[in-house]
Structure formats: structure tokens, C-alpha cells
Amino acid sequence: MIGVDAMGTDAGPAALVAGAARALKAGLKASIVFFGDERTLTPLIAPHAELSNARIEHCAGVVAMTDKPMHVLRRGRDTSMWKAVGAQKEGRVKAVVSGGNTGALMAVARMQLGMIAGVDRPAVTALWPTPQGRTVVLDVGANVEASEHELVNFAIMGEAFFRALTGKKKPTVGLLNVGAEELKGHELIRAAARVLKEADPDMAFYGFVEGNDISQGTVDVVVTDGFTGNIALKSAEGAARLVGGWMKEALTESLVSKFGALFMMGALKRLKEKIDPSSVNGGVFLGVNGVVVKSHGGADEKGVAAAIEMAANLVGKGFRKEVAETAALVFQRAGNALEAAE
Amino acid sequence: MIGVDAMGTDAGPAALVAGAARALKAGLKASIVFFGDERTLTPLIAPHAELSNARIEHCAGVVAMTDKPMHVLRRGRDTSMWKAVGAQKEGRVKAVVSGGNTGALMAVARMQLGMIAGVDRPAVTALWPTPQGRTVVLDVGANVEASEHELVNFAIMGEAFFRALTGKKKPTVGLLNVGAEELKGHELIRAAARVLKEADPDMAFYGFVEGNDISQGTVDVVVTDGFTGNIALKSAEGAARLVGGWMKEALTESLVSKFGALFMMGALKRLKEKIDPSSVNGGVFLGVNGVVVKSHGGADEKGVAAAIEMAANLVGKGFRKEVAETAALVFQRAGNALEAAE
Numbered sequence: 235m236i237g238v239d240a241m242g243t244d245a246g247p248a249a250l251v252a253g254a255a256r257a258l259k260a261g262l263k264a265s266i267v268f269f270g271d272e273r274t275l276t277p278l279i280a281p282h283a284e285l286s287n288a289r290i291e292h293c294a295g296v297v298a299m300t301d302k303p304m305h306v307l308r309r310g311r312d313t314s315m316w317k318a319v320g321a322q323k324e325g326r327v328k329a330v331v332s333g334g335n336t337g338a339l340m341a342v343a344r345m346q347l348g349m350i351a352g353v354d355r356p357a358v359t360a361l362w363p364t365p366q367g368r369t370v371v372l373d374v375g376a377n378v379e380a381s382e383h384e385l386v387n388f389a390i391m392g393e394a395f396f397r398a399l400t401g402k403k404k405p406t407v408g409l410l411n412v413g414a415e416e417l418k419g420h421e422l423i424r425a426a427a428r429v430l431k432e433a434d435p436d437m438a439f440y441g442f443v444e445g446n447d448i449s450q451g452t453v454d455v456v457v458t459d460g461f462t463g464n465i466a467l468k469s470a471e472g473a474a475r476l477v478g479g480w481m482k483e484a485l486t487e488s489l490v491s492k493f494g495a496l497f498m499m500g501a502l503k504r505l506k507e508k509i510d511p512s513s514v515n516g517g518v519f520l521g522v523n524g525v526v527v528k529s530h531g532g533a534d535e536k537g538v539a540a541a542i543e544m545a546a547n548l549v550g551k552g553f554r555k556e557v558a559e560t561a562a563l564v565f566q567r568a569g570n571a572l573e574a575a576e
Numbered sequence: 577m578i579g580v581d582a583m584g585t586d587a588g589p590a591a592l593v594a595g596a597a598r599a600l601k602a603g604l605k606a607s608i609v610f611f612g613d614e615r616t617l618t619p620l621i622a623p624h625a626e627l628s629n630a631r632i633e634h635c636a637g638v639v640a641m642t643d644k645p646m647h648v649l650r651r652g653r654d655t656s657m658w659k660a661v662g663a664q665k666e667g668r669v670k671a672v673v674s675g676g677n678t679g680a681l682m683a684v685a686r687m688q689l690g691m692i693a694g695v696d697r698p699a700v701t702a703l704w705p706t707p708q709g710r711t712v713v714l715d716v717g718a719n720v721e722a723s724e725h726e727l728v729n730f731a732i733m734g735e736a737f738f739r740a741l742t743g744k745k746k747p748t749v750g751l752l753n754v755g756a757e758e759l760k761g762h763e764l765i766r767a768a769a770r771v772l773k774e775a776d777p778d779m780a781f782y783g784f785v786e787g788n789d790i791s792q793g794t795v796d797v798v799v800t801d802g803f804t805g806n807i808a809l810k811s812a813e814g815a816a817r818l819v820g821g822w823m824k825e826a827l828t829e830s831l832v833s834k835f836g837a838l839f840m841m842g843a844l845k846r847l848k849e850k851i852d853p854s855s856v857n858g859g860v861f862l863g864v865n866g867v868v869v870k871s872h873g874g875a876d877e878k879g880v881a882a883a884i885e886m887a888a889n890l891v892g893k894g895f896r897k898e899v900a901e902t903a904a905l906v907f908q909r910a911g912n913a914l915e916a917a918e
Contacts, residue, residue, distance in 0.1 A: 365821065375754065378762060412717065412806040420720060420803065445810025449818040458807075461762065464754040465804055466811040468787025473812035476791040477819040479707065480850050484843040491843040497836025501826040508822050 236545055237327035239318040240270035241296040242334035244531040247271075248278050250333060253529075253538020255282035257546075260539065264546045267327055269293050269314040293317045297334050299531065303341035315339060319346045322524050329525035329545040331516075333538070336528055340376060340519060347524040350554050352561035355380075356521035357388045358460070358528065359395060360467050361514040364451025370396050371448060372520065373460040374467050380459035383565075385409065385426035386434075390560045391520040392455035393437055398551035399544070405454035408443035410462060426457075433567035434560070445469075478509055516541030518548065520557075525549060578887055579669035581660040582612035583638040584676030586873040589613075590620050592675060595871075595880020597624035599888075602881065606888045609669055611635050611656040635659045639676050641873065645683035657681060661688045664866050671867035671887040673858075675880070678870055682718060682861060689866040692896050694903035697722075698863035699730045700802070700870065701737060702809050703856040706793025712738050713790060714862065715802040716809050722801035725907075727751065727768035728776075732902045733862040734797035735779055740893035741886070744796065750785035752800035752808065768799075775909035776902070787811075820851055858883035860890065862899075867891060 238254055240247045247270060254266045265287055268275050272292040279285045295313035297306050310316050315334050321327045323346045332339050340356060349356070357373035372392050373380065380388065389407050396405035407430070411423050423442075430439045440453045445466055448456055458466065485495045485502070495502065507513070515537035519526040525548045529541035580596055582589045589612060596608045607629055610617050614634040621627045637655035639648050652658050657676050663669045665688045674681050682698060691698070699715035714734050715722065722730065731749050738747035751769050753761040761784070772781045782795045787808055790798055800808065827837045827844070837844065849855070857879035861868040867890045871883035 363818070365818070378754070410807060412720070412803055445807040445812075446814030446817070448811055449814035461754055462804060462807055465752060465787040465800075465808050469790055469808040470787075470811040470815035472788035472791035473815040474819050475788070476705070476707065477816050477823075477851060480847055481819075481823055484840065484847040487843050487846075491840040494836040494839025497839070498826065498833040501829050501833040505822055505826040509819060 235267060235327045236264045236542060237267050237269060237318040237321050237330045238542065239314045239330065239332035239334055240268045240275055241293070241314040242298065242332070243529075243533075244299070245333065245533060247274055249533060249535055250529075250538050251275065251278040251282065251285070252535040253533070254288070254542055255284045256535050256539040257542040258284040260543075262543055262546055265289075266542075267291055267321065269318040269321070270296075271314075291317060291321070297338050299335050301335055301338055303335075303337045306335070306338040307341055307345055310338070310342070316342055316346075319343055319524075319526065322526075323347055328549040329527065331527045331529055331538070331541050331545050333529040333531050333533060336375065339526065339528055343519055343522045343524065343526045347522050347526070349521055350523055350561075351558040352565065353387050353391070353521040353557065355384055355387075356519050357391060358517045359392070359520060360463070360517055362448055362467065362470065363508065363514060364449060366451040368514070369448055369451055369454060369456055370399075371456045371458070371463055371467060373458065374463040374517065375460045376519070377460040379461065382422040382425040382429065385423065385457060385459070386429050386564065386568075387521070387561055389426070389430055389437070389439070389455070389457045390434070390564060391557050392457055394553050394556045394560065395518065395520055396454045398548055398553045402454065404438040406438045406440045407455040407457060408440040408447065408453035410448075410456050410458035410466065411442040411444065413442070413444045429564070429568045433564045474509060510536075513540060516544040518544065523554060577609060577669045578606045578884060579609050579611060579660040579663050579672040580884065581656045581672065581674035581676055582610045582617055583635070583656040584640065584674075585871075585875075586641070587675065587875060589616055591875065591877055592871075592880050593617065593620040593624065593627070594877040595875070596630070596884055597626045598877050598881040599884040600626040602885075604885055604888055607631075608884075609633055609663065611660040611663070612638075613656075633659060633663070639680045641677050643677055643680055645677075645679045648677070648680040649683055649687055652680070652684070658684055658688075661685055661866075661868065664868075665689055670891040671869065673869045673871055673880070673883050673887050675871040675873050675875060678717065681868065681870055685861055685864045685866065685868045689864045689868070691863055692865055692903075693900040694907070695729050695733070695863040695899065697726055697729075698861050699733060700859045701734070701862060702805070702859055704790055704809065704812065705850065705856060706791060708793040709742075710856070711790055711793055711796060711798055712741075713798045713800070713805055713809060715800065716805040716859065717802045718861070719802040721803065724764045724767040724771065727765065727799060727801070728771050728906065728910075729863070729903055731768070731772055731779070731781070731797070731799045732776070732906060733899050734799055736895050736898045736902065737860065737862055738796045740890055740895045746780040747796035748780045748782045749797040749799060750782040750789065750795035752790075752798050752804060753784040753786065755784070755786045771906070771910045775906045816851060852878075855882060858886040860886065865896060
């Protein structure tokens, strides 16, 4: 049972409904509960045969993109966002997908679901395409700064997340840093690396990676603070879009090149799908005691389907227990190592 | 007169010599002095008719990529890097281009040339292609952290640099930040924005920009600390390379698409040139009291030519005087504004 907060996005409720239908059509085994305005949702759902078993929980309120998180916590109990997350707390749904206000969703999730034991601050994941498949980058937006302790927790959560998502037993993990010889990076990144190396021998910890390693797929999981992660991802997106734009120009710049492009239609279509950002839509709020996936506010049907599939994929994976146990173990070992060193 | 440190790069002295010849052939009006091993350089220079007036200053020593800056300062007086920068101090050359060890070059430049009045720490620039032309990003590697005061200086230097390079009278300047509503960025970035807004009314200060704005060309100059700048640029490079690789695959994946690509050869060649990193080679050390351009250690002939052309372009532009005057004015005004507010 997946809860979908169907309101409060830029693309509108129709994209969320169509996305859920698309995921089910593609083989997803789950029932859907939509949270939102019944009169808006009923006619949107009706045309989709796949959604004949879907339910609606009517909610009168909607969180606006401009609402402050604190305002939503105090006065937003009637919103679709609050009720969708609440349904997970009450066990009526196993995961929640929302395309709404990120800050509010984070606050609502923390307040209603609480945090995994040993984790103080949540991190938001992003998937990034690589020649080998996908790299997970975290944090990409929950925290502007991250302490050494938080970076270690992000590494532990990212590793467990990648394992839950892909089944890979020993995902490789790298800490984002700068590589020039004169720059040794921030002291706290080096300290986090020491803890991971010494206190988490089960992790396939790669060490430091640089910006270009994200797209190269050097490691499965790239760990950084929310400020750097957000800028790295947006810089990469911008560059991919620039090159894509140039490519489009090249393909259409003359009749001859348009003619040539005809022969490549199949190849170009597959290329376009690779670059398509909707295939990597869905940021997971790691650290909260539940499954909460943030879909991009402007995501189309395909993007929403990807986010719902990711949410379903995380249900029942024992991910949170694993994170709590690993974090407890690592910080105990790190503490012992520090004491022994004193 | 441009000094070229011809030693200590990954690509070897031949690339530096060929790059200088290429720049002269393309119309550069300057004479070249090569600093390095005479017996190595003489046969490399001989075949290039453009270099018939070039001189060699023989230097016995070479700075290795692994040398610590401090070691070079103490024991590197016989190196081509030290002597090239020294020749600028003595006025025998007007600018220096080196492809060697970045940290050592920075230390050698600071020690021999000193800093512009009012600037404590240098910043390294990078050029990044955009649909409109080029964006300058700084700092991309001289400082891991930057204070509010340094960010303001980077903005002043970046603006003056863009003006010197392109002739644009009022380059637009943005501070790199994250945009999500729950993240207001680091306090010191906000403080730097306040100073620029209030104390530098002559600057076309745009405010905050995000990672994707770099490739979009939203502003002419993007200001950030060396850690974030390095990661943003490398992430963007990695993404551009990923999309470029996919494109190559698409063009060659079948006989039919190879046939189609034949019709697009001209367009694809122009596309390849746009993506070519050598067209944006050359990081300028802003803040030092001279013109020092770092060419990428692996730059080919074309990349070296671009770096030499940029160095020549900066000679005699009054850039340093302008920076010193603006910085003095801005910090005086900022100080007055602070006092008035107290």
C-alpha cells in the first residue's frame, strides 16, 4: 500500500495520478491511496483501468510551495501531505510519495515518523546516471552543513539505501572532496574518512572522490553535505543540458544534417531516454523512520512512476534496522578507537 | 613579451612549444621567451618558423608535480618556474604561462610578485562555455574556504577580469548558492551578498545563482570558494563527458546510424569543437601582482595556445590598479555602512 500525496505540486494532480497508473501498468504490485481533494481526484482517476482498486482519502487542505515548514507543522493537519505521512505512521500505508514543498515534507516526516535511532539529521538522496548504471549522491539538500558525525551517518545510510535499491551486497562509497595537491579538503571530511576506514571495516569505502567521479560512476554512493551536493548535481544537470542543446542544434542546423538525423532516429531516441531526467526522479529522505520519497514538483507521469517504483522497492527491506545497527556499531568502535588513542 | 615555463607538465615541453607557435600563427602579437632546458627546447623550437624570434633562458632545475610548494620556495631557485616568474618581477616579460605544479606556481607567484593592495588571498579562475559565450568561475582551487571578505574580493577581481578579457563594461556577477526554500545557504555567502549590494553600487550584482546557472550563462562571473568551485566545475565536466560519450555511442551503434552520421560530419565537427576543453584552458591567478596563467598539465597544443592568448590579452589592461581601487572603496563603504548601522 503506497500513499500518494496528490496535491501541492507544480505539475498538478493529473501527473501524479497518471504516474501511479503508469507504474501499475508496468507491473508494480501495490495498491495506491491518493490523498487530496476528492472532487478533483475522482474524475482524474476514473479513466485509468489500472486504478480501479485505488482509494481516495479526502483532505481539505493543501500545502503551498511557499508555506514555511513551521506553519505547516502548526496549522497543516488537514493537508494531504500531513495525512499521507500520518497514514504511514498509523500503518495504513507502507510508503509515501509527495511532489510538494520539500522543506514542509521533511518537517512533517520528522515530526510524525521520528528518526532512525542514532541518526540526528536526515539526508536527501539523488540518483545520477553513469555509464554503469546509477550513482546515489547524498545529501543534496536537507542540510547546508554537515559535521563529521553526520557525514559518517550519510555514508552508512547511503550504503544501506543502495543495497536495498539494487541488491548489490557491497556498494562502494566515496567522500566528495577536491583533489589538487595543494588542497587537502576540509578537516571534517578527512576526519569522517578516518572514522569510516577504521570503524566500518565491512563497508567498501573507496576514500575520496572528485566532482567528475559522480558521472563516471567511480563509486556507487557519493557522500557530501547538502550545500555541496546540491551545487554538484545542479552544475552537472546544467552541463548535460548545455551539451544536449548543442547536440539538438547540430542535428537540425541544416537540411543535410536533418537528413542524416533521419537515419539515426532510433539511436537518438535511446540517447534522449538516457538523458531524460524523469528516469532518475525521486529523492528519498534517509534517516526518517519510514519511507518518504520526494518527487520533483514538475515531474511528469514518467517521473512520478519512477518515484513510486522506488518507494515500493524500499518497502520491507529492513533498511532502517540495518542503518540503526551499523551506526551504533561504527560510533561505538570509533569511540573506542578515540579512547585507545588518548 | 610572454614568458613560457616550458617544463614540468604532464604533456611535456613539445606541447608548450607547439602551443606558442600556434598562438603566433593565429595572429598573436608578442615575443616568446621559453624557460627550461636549452638542449631539450632548441630542437623542439627549430621546426617552427613562427618561433624564429623566440628566446630560451636556460634553467637547470624543474619543479616536479609532486614537489611541495614550501620545498620549491626554499630550494627551487634554479627551476624554470621560479625563473619565469622572476623575469616578470624584473620586467623582462609581461606575463607568465606555466603548465606545472599548481600549488608551487601559486606560492612562487605570491612570493616573487606579491599581492594586489587590499587582497589577501589569490583566486584561480576557470572559463566555462555557455550558449552566449563564456562564464568565469572563481575560485576553483586556491582556497578551500573563503571568508565573507574574500568572497567580496573574488567578486571584485572576477568582474575586473571579465572586463579585461572581453571588454564588456558591466559584467554581471552572481554568488553561487543553493536555492531550495529550506536552505538559505551559508551565513557568510549572505553577508558577502549584502556587502556587494550595499557597498559596490557600480557592480551589476545579480544576487545568488545556482549550479545550473553556470552552464546557462545566467551571469558573466560566478563567485564561490575554491572547494565548491572545484567540485561544481568537475561535476559539470564529468556530466558533459558522460553525455558526449552517449552521443558517440549513438552515432556509431549501427551501420544505419553511422551512415546517418556521414551527413552530419560538418555539424558534428563543430559540436566537438564546442565541447573541446582545450578552448577554455587557462586558469588565471587573480590577486597576485602580475599576470600568471596556469595551463592544464595535460593541455595539448591548442589548449596551450588558448592559455598564452589569454595571458597576452591581460597585459597592460590596468586590471590590478582597478581591483586595488575598487576593493579599497568597497571595504571603506562597507565599513562606513556597518558603523552607520551600529
